[in-house]
Amino acid sequence: MKLQLFLVYKSDCFLIYKCVQVTKISFTVFIVMAIILLMIAVIFILFLAPRYGQRTVIVYITICSSLGAFTVMGCKGVGVAIKETFKGRNEFTNWLTWVLLVVVVVCILFQLNYLNRALDTYNTAVVTPIYYVFFTSFVIFMSVILYKEWGKMSGTDIAGDICGFLTIVVGIFLLQAFKDMNISLANLPKARKEDPLHNGEALVVRYDDDEDERRLLDEDQEMEMPATYDDPHV
Numbered sequence: 764m765k766l767q768l769f770l771v772y773k774s775d776c777f778l779i780y781k782c783v784q785v786t787k788i789s790f791t792v793f794i795v796m797a798i799i800l801l802m803i804a805v806i807f808i809l810f811l812a813p814r815y816g817q818r819t820v821i822v823y824i825t826i827c828s829s830l831g832a833f834t835v836m837g838c839k840g841v842g843v844a845i846k847e848t849f850k851g852r853n854e855f856t857n858w859l860t861w862v863l864l865v866v867v868v869v870c871i872l873f874q875l876n877y878l879n880r881a882l883d884t885y886n887t888a889v890v891t892p893i894y895y896v897f898f899t900s901f902v903i904f905m906s907v908i909l910y911k912e913w914g915k916m917s918g919t920d921i922a923g924d925i926c927g928f929l930t931i932v933v934g935i936f937l938l939q940a941f942k943d944m945n946i947s948l949a950n951l952p953k954a955r956k957e958d959p960l961h962n963g964e965a966l967v968v969r970y971d972d973d974e975d976e977r978r979l980l981d982e983d984q985e986m987e988m989p990a991t992y993d994d995p996h997v
Contacts, residue, residue: 793909796891797833800901808873816880820889823881828897832905837867839910888943892936899928917944 816822840863844854845945856858881890907913913921 789908793905796908798893798904800829800832800905804873808877810878817884818968820881820885820893823877823884824890824894824897826877827874827881827894828901830873832901833901834870836873836905836909837863837870839917842868892932892940893936896932899932903928 804826807822807829811822812826835863841860844857844860844863847854878890878894881894913924
């Protein structure tokens with residue numbers, strides 16, 4: 764009996780230790796990715812934005828998207844803190860809650876600044892789809908690492924989420940690219956051919972031969988000339 768309890772205890776400790784190790788690895792990966800995103804944002808802000816910000820929209824969009832990932836992560840953390848506070852456990856005494864609040868405020872200010880620069884410099888139809896794709900991609904990637912949102916999902920569900928995201932991306936692009944075009948059901952081409960004379964259109968015949976064209980012009984002039992006749996009073 765003692766040996767059985769000892770084995771169960773050792774097994775539980777091994778499982779707990781394994782779960783702690785997996786959590787630490789996941790958190791380490793998130794820290795590494797967060798540092799990489801932060802370095803990308805700092806490099807773009809200090810070096811690339813002053814030189815290439817007016818040349819390509821990718822510079823401003825990359826800054827907004829990379830900082831937007833931190834904004835979403837911080838908002839999730841603040842939301843959890845508020846939820847726990849309403850349950851009776853005051854999380855605003857924890858220093859991490861205030862750090863998340865500062866991160867959210869600072870990232871939002873930088874996002875608004877560089878997003879306004881992008882909208883002032885480039886066309887909205889160009890900024891909106893690119894910003895949507897970059898921002899959503901960064902947020903999904905960081906959420907998967909930190910919160911392990913795909914951990915309990917099957918491969919079919921993950922593939923469905925990716926296909927849904929790609930469908931939304933294509934739809935946003937098409938709406939922005941063709942929003943200024945006057946497209947309706949009446950303007951779409953019809954499958955059945957119709958006689959142009961029934962639609963009130965003139966039938967135009969083109970002659971490539973110059974002799975035929977001159978002959979037709981001469982016939983028209985003869986038809987316009989009045990016919991000669993003898994005057995009976997003369």
